[in-house]
Amino acid sequence: MSPTVLKPRCKSHALLAYEALFRQVLPQYRKHESIISEYRKEKAGYDGERNVDYKLSTYPRKDFLVVQGIRLKNPPFYFQIDTLILTRRFICILEIKNQKGTLKYDANLKQMVQEIDGKVISYKDPILQAEAQKTHLREWLAMHGIFNVPIEALVVIAYPSTIIENVQGDPGVYNQIIHREGLHQHLERVGRNHPNHLLTNAQLKKLCRVLADEDTPLQTDILEKHGVSGRHLIRGIPCSKCHTYPMKRLYKNWQCQKCLATKPKAHERVILDHFLLHQPTVTNQECRNLLQIDSPRTAYNIMNTMGLHKSGKNSARVYHAPPLSEFPQDSSFPFNLQNHIAKQSLD
Template sequence: MVPLSLKNRFKNYDLLAYEAVFRQLLEDYWKSDSIISAYKKEKAGYDGEKNVDYKLSTYPQKDLIVFQGIRLPNPPFYFQIDTLILTRNLIYILEVKNYQGKFQYDSKLQQLTQEVDGKATAYKDPILQAEAQKTHLQQWLEKHGIYNVPIETLVVIAFPSTIIENIHQDPEVYKKIIHSESLHQHLNRLSETHTKNILTAATIRKLTKALLHEDQPLHTNILDFHNLSDQHLIKGVPCEKCNHSSMLRLYKKWLCPKCKATAVKAHERKILDYFLLHGDTISNKQCRELLQVGPRTAYTILNSMNLSHKGSNSARKYYSPSLNEFPQNSYLPTKMQRHIKLSNSRIKWHHT
């Protein structure tokens, strides 16, 4: 038996939006170091979380309910938990970190530092970050009438090559900051200290429903964040074969005038990228401008995607699919992939 995952991890909106930017950005702007650096941080964080997800999936314990990436309201704030594990005896919070290299943790100063080329940099204390999530979760639970549930936190380092030096050899730090390879042992250790059933089956059902209902993924406006506008983006539908823009709309398909490639659903990625970059609705007029087609073609295309909608005629709005319905494959133009690979941006860890 393996843990039951009720909320699987998908790429978050920000990572999907950066991929959309790379697909839709005019080539003149491809060399933006700030965009590439931000994308690499998001991608590294996601990869680290997936590594921990895999390790957790092999844990030989059947009575766990796992929520992979959840963001909940605790007005006036939101708090995000990388991995939340629910059991009848206790709740675990896993704060996943994508640290790379060698770090020093000072439990007296509650500070994490790293020295590279003689320059020291200080970072937020990951243990305090995890404890802050615990406080938010306790308050959230109390608002739902759930009290006195033990909550344990673990800072999980995603990759085994990372070195964390516990400079004061504080024994508590060894119990709080762990590598993913030792995750099973630490889950066992904590479960052995909490043997009393606290949550009933009915309470677990109530809690599970509330967690799924109130989860609100963060969706940053990536264009505004990087001072980008429509003038920086490709008009029309780019060819996935040669990246020429734009393709020509023929009867029920698209034709690239440069490489002669054809595609039936090339518009779908363009429209989904529009949702990621511009908002959660699109109208017929906006679709026409986006794809460079006429109103009847835009109507046919939008309806073929089975998007939920409201209104009629020119007032009709089509709504974005949910996060887990976006394609997870990260098609990027070949030239863009080279720029990303050759970038000198240094990514040290996933910052949340």
């Protein structure tokens, strides 16, 4: 018996895009320090969220509905919630933090400071962040006719090894910033504070549908962010074994011209990477340029066998990216990140 996950967590657009960039960037540009640094931040956040997801999955309450990551619009702003717990009695926001080392929270200064490896890093007040999310969610719920459900928020530190110091000794902080290991106990506490059913089953089901419909994942243009252009990227399909490119199309198959490895669906990663790095659509001509092939019929067959949604007819036809949740969630890198950190320009 465990909570029902309505929306399983998938990698963010930014994280998927960084992984795509590592696959598609030319070898001489793979040591770019700022790209690797930003990727690691995205990956650390995702890993921290997954750690909390696991802990929550072991909570023995089947009446909890869990949304693992959602971004909604409270005009004119968007707000993002790491984990949203829905019940008929209350709603709870989990603001997940992945920092390691020692975290010192100062209730007077409204500041959290991280000390790790001799460095001191200041962050926004996570309690104020969670309170802002509560405000946005309360206003969003009101727009959908829900006014009477209490909203709680917990700041969850993802790693048990992280030391949390409550600088002012403020007793309220102990119920607001918690370790992942204490999540079950704090959810029990919150539940005891809200014993009455305020939403009907019909209202809860409707809320779940509206949340799914209005979820709007953030789309990040990492090429523009890091000054990456076409000249920095591989043309064609790189071999997944020896990384030589481009692979050559040989009757419904792709073959590496160096190691002779074959892979019938090697084009799929490259087309999906195009959606992540460039734009959420692709035309027949763009597909041919992307895969370094000449035949419009081959490009047509490739995109149709991928089951991509399409619109328009003939030369105006475009194929659309699938939802983020349908992108492969397994990481695939052409090199070991640990050995590729250096200050390098893309010039």
